[in-house]
Amino acid sequence: MLTLLVLVFCEVTPKQIAMASNENLCLRSAPLVLFLSWFFRPVIWAVTAVSSALTYLAVGKAKKKLTLEHLLHHVNAAEGAGVVESYEKDMVRNVFRINDTPVEAIMTHRTELFFLRENISVQDAVDSFLEAGYARAPVLKDETEHVLGVISVMELAGALRKSPQAPIKRFLSPPYLVPGTMKANELFFRLKKEPIQLAVVLDEYGGLDGIVTREDIMKEIFGELYDEREETGGEAISPEKGGSWLIQGDADFYDVSDILGLKLEHDSRTHTIGGYLLEKLEEIPKQGTVIDLPEGRYTILETRRQRITSLRFTYRDKPES
Structure with a gap:
């Protein structure tokens, strides 16, 4: 019974009152708290000194370290107190998580990849882009998985007027190649510094493994993103x-x-x-x-x-x- 009374009147109720009117209560109680802290300062000092001495004798002097687990624990506590929204907590967790996420975990795998061959014409490439609904794609050599470069719809649009039947290999941009083991946060900062929208991911043998875009990395932080051409799918x-x-x-x-x-x-x-x-x-x-x-x-x-x-x-x- 005593535990229930303490829980209701000393734990839950004071927190609810403070959350409902925190600023007003702080202004009213600040003078009293200041007086009590000054009045009981000798007692507080003595209790702290005895506790610190016993702790030192028991475990020695230990430095307090703020770990990632502690930080996320505080974020979870803030969500429980209503200070942080659920989506904000998820974003904080995801920001730290991409530090350990390799790009191969977020890439579009080669089995699901939209790509073009080097010898198709500009007109055919434009038609393929319009049908697939993508803005850029890697271009592969002949019947192999060797990446010659990357081409975008904008580059093809410029070439369409002058040379609609020319092979697209004349208009390629050099590919930006990264290993699959590279961390997502490192790739993100590289893409920020350079005008690159798409990176080609290579496997351990130097072969094509997939591609990663800026949007893929942003999804890891903010969740699924859709443009006007995409249909929103069900939850994963x-x-x-x-x-x-x-x-x-x-x-x-x-x-x-x-x-x-x-x-x-x-x-x-x-x-x-x-x-x-x-x-x-x-x-x-x-x-x-x-x-x-x-x-x-x-x-x-x-x-x-x-x-x-x-x-x-x-x-x-x-x-x-």
């Missing part, structure tokens, strides 16, 4: 009735962990929930495959090109709300 992670979750296979692994409240053991090279399940299963699953893991059950709903495109997750033990 969405709840279903009964406590299960519908998840896209390319959903970010850390987003799944955060939203579902799971602590998942995984390889450092795993970047998506689909990759996580392939790591655990050690084979390519088919539609309808059920994977039981310690955290719950995954049901593969759809696959395409040997990749998991959608799945359903059900908790083994439903977490407390």
